Amino acid sequence: MDKSKPAGHIAPYPHAAAGWGALKQVAINLVREKVGGGNYKTLLAQNQPDGFDCPGCAWPDREHASTFEFCENGVKAVAAEATSKRVRADFFAAHTVSELLAQSDYALEQHGRLTEPMLYDAASDRYLPVAWDAAFALVARHLKALPDPNQAAFYTSGRTGNEAAFLYQLFVRAYGTNNFPDCSNMCHEPTSRGLPATVGAGKGTVTLEDFEHADTLLIFGQNPATNHPRMLGELRECAKRGAAIVSINPLRERGLERFTSPSHPLEMLSNSSTAIGSLFIQPKLGGDFALIKALAKRTLELDDAAVAAVAAAGRAGLAGAARVLDVDFIAEHSNGFAAFAADLRRQDWGQLVEESGVAREQIEQLAQVYVKGERVIATWGMGLTQHKGAVATIRMLSNLMMMRGNIGRLGAGLCPVRGHSNVQGDRTMGIEEQPTAAFLDRLGQVFGFAPPRAHGYDVVATIEAMLAGRVKVFFGMGGNFAMATPDTPQTFAALRACELTVHVATKLNRSHLVHGRAALLLPTLGRTEIDLQHGVAQGVTVEDSMSMVHLSYGMNTPASPQLLSETAIVARLAEATLGKAPVDWAWYGADYARIRDAIERVFDDFHDFNARVAKPGGFHLKVASRAREWRTASGRAEFLVCAVDTDTPIHRAKAKHGARLMTLMTARSHDQYNTTIYGMDDRYRGVFGMRRVVFIHRDDLALLGFAAGQMVDIVSVWDDAVERRADGFMLVEYDIPRGCLGAYFPETNALIPLASVADGAGTPTSKSIPVLLRAAA
Incomplete structure (x- = not known):
């Protein structure tokens, strides 16, 4: 920040995204977090074959980063873990929970790493040290005292690795509930619920290789420069070879205008930049569905015109225009196109313009970009998913892409960009409040128990259940539930109504201060830290936004000798609650390769898990729709008719x-x-x-x-x-x-x-x- 200007001011930022401004912020964060002891050197190992996976966003690594990839937000995440600042027992002795609650979220973050398990003491309004065994025994007593396992809810953050997530869902289902509120519920759930009905899988269909071949990118509701900066490197390469890049977002974000790559010395030394976006469309909030439907309608109109031109040319003995629709894809791979096209023809243009907030001239300009593209990737973030009609919007986008066969071919496809580093992997591992019968069948067969079948609570339903007294124990595996969720006063009241709240965390946040009648704070290792089990370093795996699974080993000395890994915390809690049945939890917790062996027995796509993930870069999980295999009820991709909602x-x-x-x-x-x-x-x-x-x-x-x-x-x-x-x-x-x-x-x-x-x-x-x-x- 410019010290010549007062704190708390507005000043236009004239520079491109990243560049020297990003490098300056790296230095500021390393100083602010007091990163020392050589921990700063781990930045050079971030996303490297012999390093660790960034604990930040879920953007994939190219060849698991054979060259250094700079990311400002990744540095911030690593610096936050590698900080030398500590929150020890003496810190809590000096501050009541009420005093800490009055501090800002920024101030709470700046206190540093948690170092030992703490138990809330109501008499003093302070957290006091507690032994790990006593902490697990307390949680187990509460869980076993509940008359119904569904009176407990188990939250999961996207920072949790696959091994911990798998063991966690196994423990919770062995305990007897599917109450798995998780961060997916608050971000890309409409993607997970919308895509299966159209293409049969709730994941994206592209890999980084597709970006090398795409000639058009439609970027919906994203701000890559802030939320996943490494994406800008891919966009830079696409822009330099002439791909059309369209930003569709109410805010015109700097990172999609100009980008100076810190990985390219010439741009840095010359203070130059690369123009990214070639077209900017700004729909009004909630207008995405109408805009995408308008694009589909215009695409159909252009195809109708091409058909008419072919007919006229035939009568004149001339060659006509090429079709705009991919008629072969539609005929060979899809159902429902006739009804979908009929709905588009009935759709009033005036309503689409009004509801989208985009002028018809701009819609037609955007449609021309889309139909000109031979290999189109559509990416999206929470700008599409956090709306009442988000599921319909995702399905309409899928419809639009299928019209020209832009799913399941090189350089084209659907690309939802997840936020946290393993939010997609956690869902793959079974962190899902609505599990399929097939998954539960396999889980029960492998581990010899009968998993619960009733669907559980998502995030909002969990808050409502806590308020109503139907959930009495809340266990949070990472995250900041109190501040990530909606209706903050209601969420606070819900957490305070619980008999017990437990949070697994690396640093202090507000959720730890908005607690139940009893409360525990359990400190855990960060992904940058060495995880030793019986003297052997353990690696954890994550799945990025493009379904690549890779292995990560920490490199830093743990912030405290009292820290436990998330996997160890789950294993010890499970044994304290359930004993050694139906699983020998401690045996799995002692060697994470054993957990990966169990994962491959439950999930066919993880065959030879340990061998495949040992290779640099890991492996790609098959996404059936990428191969034009449609795991829908009909076995074909489905065009779905969706109406514009004018009663929201x-x-x-x-x-x-x-x-x-x-x-x-x-x-x-x-x-x-x-x-x-x-x-x-x-x-x-x-x-x-x-x-x-x-x-x-x-x-x-x-x-x-x-x-x-x-x-x-x-x-x-x-x-x-x-x-x-x-x-x-x-x-x-x-x-x-x-x-x-x-x-x-x-x-x-x-x-x-x-x-x-x-x-x-x-x-x-x-x-x-x-x-x-x-x-x-």
Whole structure:
């Protein structure tokens, strides 16, 4: 931050993404976290064949990074783990939980690494040291005392490796419940629920190799420069060879405009950059479905015109235009196209333009880019998934890509970009509240028990169950549940209603301070740290966004000799609760290769797991739809008819409040990862030293009678008569569609009602919250 300017100011950032600004932030974070003792050297081993997998985002490694890949956010994640700052027993002796609760999320992050297990003492309002055995015995007593295993819920963060996740779900199912709220519920659940109905698998169909051959990329609802910076390296290469790159996002993000690659000395030394995006489309919040359907309609119209031209040319004895649709793909691989096409022809253009917020001329321009592309990749992030109609949106995008056969061929396909490093792997391992019967059958056969069959609670259902007293024990494997979830006061009340809350963590966060009547804080190893079991270093595997599975070994000395790995914590808790039946938990926890052997017995795609993952770069899990194998009920890809929803909470709120009704999206700042706040700047958006800001269009400022820099309170509009508000935000004039606002989470999570979720997925609608602005007192 420029010391000549006051803290808490707005200043345009004129530079490209990354470049020297990113290198400066690396230095700042290494100093801020007091990384020493040679731990900083581990940065050179990040994503390397003989190093460790980045604990940050799930973007894949090229050849498991045969050359150094620089990533600012990866450095922040590693520095946070490698910090020399410690939170020991004397820290908790000096601070009550109430005192700590008054600190900011940034301040809590800055205290450093947790070093020993702690038990909450209500009399002193402090965490006190507790022995590991006593901690596990306490959890086991609570779990065994519950009259119904479904009165416990087991949360999972995407930082958990495959081995810990597999053992965790095995323990929980042996205990007797499928209550697995996890971070997937809050991000890409609409992808996981939407794609199986169209292409038969809830994962993407591309690998990094496809980016080398793509001529067109449609990037929906993503900000790669902040959320997965290594993606910009791939986009840079695509742009340099002339691929068309389209950013479809309400915010025009810097990383998709210009990028200076720290891995390319010439760009750094010349202070030059590569232009990334060739076209920018800014739909209004919630307008993605209508925009994608409009693209599909225009694609069909262009094909109709080509058919007519062929007919006219034939009558004149001339050659006609080529078809726009991939008629061979449609005929050989799909069902339902006739009904889908009929619905598109009936669809009113005026409604699509109105609901998308994109002018018809821009829609037609975008359609021309799409149909010109021979090899198109569509990528998306939470900009598509955190809406009421998100599942339908994902299915419509799948429809659009199938129209031209852009699934299952080199250089083309569907590419959901997950957030946390192993969020996809955790789901593959069985962290799923709605498990399939086939998976449960196999799990029961391999381990000799009868897994529970009833579907469990997702994140929102878990909060509701805690509030209603149906869940009494909450166990969190990583993450920051209290701040990642919607309706913050309700979530706080839910956690406080529990008889026991337990959190496995590396650093202090707010969830540890919003606790049940009894509470435990269990410190764990970070992925950068050496994990020794019986004197042998253990590796853990993760699955990235493109279904590559690779092995990772920590390199740093653990922050404390009292730390246990997540796998060891699960094994010891399982044995304390269930004994050695139906599994010898300690035997598995002693050697993670044994867990991988068990994984391959449950999942056919993991055959020869230990041998395949030992090779540099690991291996690719088969995604059937990439090979044009459709694991749907019909055995074919399905075109699905989806109508534009014009009776959403936003429509109803707009009808009541008129033009004063705004739609809010939550987003990360550049100095955060999920709920972890590394710093107070969002430099690409020109925000420095503060977080309580609201981005707004200049014409909406005038409409509402406000001025840039004015302080406002935000009040959400819902039909349950509950006032949800977030107070004290500065208005920042920004390039965002009319009627739309942007603000950071977790500060604005309090505005999202628990009941406001994606249809068919349960994901909170964090990108489409109807709100009103009021002048702050």
